[in-house]
Amino acid sequence: xxxxxxxxxxxxxxxEEETVDAAPSQxxxxxxxxxxxxxxxxxxxxLEDNAEEFVRNYVQKGGQ
Amino acid sequence: xxxxxxxxxxxEYGIHTTGADANPISASSLLVNAYMAQVDRKIDWxxxxxxxxxxxxxxxxxxxxxxxxETHLANTVLTNGARFYVDHAHPEYSSPECADPLQLVVYDxxxxxxxxxxxxxxxxxxxxxxxxxxxxxxxxxxxxxxxCHENYLMDRSVPFSSVVEGVVPHFVSRLIFTGAGxxxxxxxxxxxxxxxxxxxxxxxxxxxxxxxxxxxxRPIVNTRDEPHADPTRYRRLHVIVGDANLSEVAILLKVGTxxxxxxxxxxxxxPSRPIVLADPVRSIHSVSADLTLSRPLELADGTxxxxxxxxxxxxxxxxxxxxxxxxxxxxxxSVAHDVLDRWESVLHGLETDPATMAxxxxxxxxxxxxxxxxxxxxxxxEDGRLAALDLQYHDLRPERxxxxxxxxxxxxxxxxVSLAVTEPPRTTRAWFRGQCLARWPDAxxxxxxxxxxxxxxSDPLRRVPMMDPLKxxxxxxxxxxxxxxxPAELLERLSE
Numbered sequence: 001x002x003x004x005x006x007x008x009x010x011x012x013x014x015x016e017e018e019t020v021d022a023a024p025s026q027x028x029x030x031x032x033x034x035x036x037x038x039x040x041x042x043x044x045x046x047l048e049d050n051a052e053e054f055v056r057n058y059v060q061k062g063g064q
Numbered sequence: 065x066x067x068x069x070x071x072x073x074x075x076e077y078g079i080h081t082t083g084a085d086a087n088p089i090s091a092s093s094l095l096v097n098a099y100m101a102q103v104d105r106k107i108d109w110x111x112x113x114x115x116x117x118x119x120x121x122x123x124x125x126x127x128x129x130x131x132x133x134e135t136h137l138a139n140t141v142l143t144n145g146a147r148f149y150v151d152h153a154h155p156e157y158s159s160p161e162c163a164d165p166l167q168l169v170v171y172d173x174x175x176x177x178x179x180x181x182x183x184x185x186x187x188x189x190x191x192x193x194x195x196x197x198x199x200x201x202x203x204x205x206x207x208x209x210x211x212c213h214e215n216y217l218m219d220r221s222v223p224f225s226s227v228v229e230g231v232v233p234h235f236v237s238r239l240i241f242t243g244a245g246x247x248x249x250x251x252x253x254x255x256x257x258x259x260x261x262x263x264x265x266x267x268x269x270x271x272x273x274x275x276x277x278x279x280x281x282r283p284i285v286n287t288r289d290e291p292h293a294d295p296t297r298y299r300r301l302h303v304i305v306g307d308a309n310l311s312e313v314a315i316l317l318k319v320g321t322x323x324x325x326x327x328x329x330x331x332x333x334x335p336s337r338p339i340v341l342a343d344p345v346r347s348i349h350s351v352s353a354d355l356t357l358s359r360p361l362e363l364a365d366g367t368x369x370x371x372x373x374x375x376x377x378x379x380x381x382x383x384x385x386x387x388x389x390x391x392x393x394x395x396x397x398s399v400a401h402d403v404l405d406r407w408e409s410v411l412h413g414l415e416t417d418p419a420t421m422a423x424x425x426x427x428x429x430x431x432x433x434x435x436x437x438x439x440x441x442x443x444x445x446e447d448g449r450l451a452a453l454d455l456q457y458h459d460l461r462p463e464r465x466x467x468x469x470x471x472x473x474x475x476x477x478x479x480x481v482s483l484a485v486t487e488p489p490r491t492t493r494a495w496f497r498g499q500c501l502a503r504w505p506d507a508x509x510x511x512x513x514x515x516x517x518x519x520x521x522s523d524p525l526r527r528v529p530m531m532d533p534l535k536x537x538x539x540x541x542x543x544x545x546x547x548x549x550x551p552a553e554l555l556e557r558l559s560e
Contacts, residue, residue: 036433039436040433047452048452052452055451058204059204060153063153064076
């Protein structure tokens with residue numbers, strides 16, 4: 001039934017107004033990348049030393 | 065009229081230690097016992113009313129005994145009304161009964177804090193031993209899964225078949241915001257080569273649509289019929305299909321949207337043309353494997369719809385339901401409307417670009433950080449460091465947790481969570497249970513969901529039944545508890 005498919009495809013109307021502005025989103029994208037870089041530095045520091053072994057040893061008994 | 069929802073969530077935590085005695089059962093017991101030693105009180109759980117073999121479809125399995133009765137594993141009740149114990153070689157925290165989805169978030173997070181304090185207490189007892197570490201996840205990456213179960217109070221008079229029909233499409237499609245994310249594939253239901261990362265930890269372990277089992281042949285809808293309340297009026301829907309979440313938005317939406325759907329089932333307010341999946345089990349696997357959220361699921365009427373489209377249809381019906389009936393059945397109206405607003409904004413975000421939800425949803429956050437890691441280190445998905453990163457997302461130790469480093473949207477403040485580690489919710493019977501434990505730990509010999517058992521010395525043990533989860537609240541019993549100088553006086557007043 002194409003009618004049903006049609007109905008599902010579209011989201012209900014939005015309440016808030018959408019504004020599309022390329023420049024700020026680019027700035028936002030760069031900031032996001034900088035944040036991620038900083039985070040990756042931190043992850044490199046806290047990641048378990050011997051990752052392969054740590055993963056291999058993480059074995060659980062099944063539960064519910 | 066829909067039954068007011070009462071909520072509970074049970075989490076079996078992953079546990080890991082590298083010591084010579086790396087037995088997960090003794091390590092789990094150590095955590096529970098170390099925690100209880102630290103709070104200086106241990107009240108046993110009472111099994112009198114447990115019947116996990118009862119089936120909602122109307123029959124009982126012979127010989128189904130609660131597992132701890134036989135093995136005497138650590139098993140206790142906390143002053144916040146929760147149960148903290150060892151289940152199937154995992155430490156498990158079952159939250160106290162909550163009266164709205166946001167309160168449930170608070171008590172789920174309080175559970176994480178209980179486990180963090182347990183790890184600290186255990187390390188304090190055995191400073192020389194390798195640490196016992198817990199993970200809030202649902203699988204070990206090697207084909208072993210453990211659960212995070214949701215519980216919802218429902219109207220007993222609604223036929224169970226209607227509950228099944230109503231919740232299946234939601235449980236399959238809600239995955240797009242409840243998934244905790246996972247590297248790789250652990251079962252034969254998916255192709256490892258084409259699915260390097262999936263949305264859900266739990267979905268690939270689901271093998272049936274409806275069933276009683278929880279440890280094998282796991283179903284989308286579990287039929288365990290143990291209301292822990294007046295069985296003539298109530299049903300407790302025991303949900304085993306979900307992932308354990310760290311994201312507070314995901315926890316809120318997981319239980320909040322489900323409660324709305326259940327209230328709609330009770331009020332017969334679901335879309336007039338029901339959504340019936342042709343193959344729900346294959347569909348839930350398919351949703352988990354599809355990071356683009358674009359794969360159509362076959363419906364019984366020969367059409368198809370994506371998980372996102374099904375969610376939009378359910379959301380639209382929910383908004384109409386809220387306008388016509390209000391959302392009082394979900395709990396606090398403002399919390400319920402917040403659930404509705406976030407539901408809409410998360411669906412819009414996922415539709416626009418899932419990456420926009422990186423600060424709100426677990427699977428998106430985890431996926432984004434893994435992509436960035438792969439980019440930096442030039443590694444493939446099979447690299448062991450990604451599997452380590454996956455586990456560490458769920459590590460509860462602040463110094464190791466990756467989740468804590470991701471600046472995720474918070475809905476509850478740490479002070480409230482810290483208070484909830486010891487204080488029960490004021491708006492359910494958990495209040496009475498927790499308060500009795502806190503006031504008279506020596507007189508309470510045991511407790512369970514629907515009773516508290518007192519030992520006053522010479523008399524036989526006295527059981528105070530609590531068959532209604534919405535009685536025994538602070539509003540009902542605070543004055544009574546304040547007026548009673550001791551448990552004997554309390555029992556006397558209760559029997560008046």
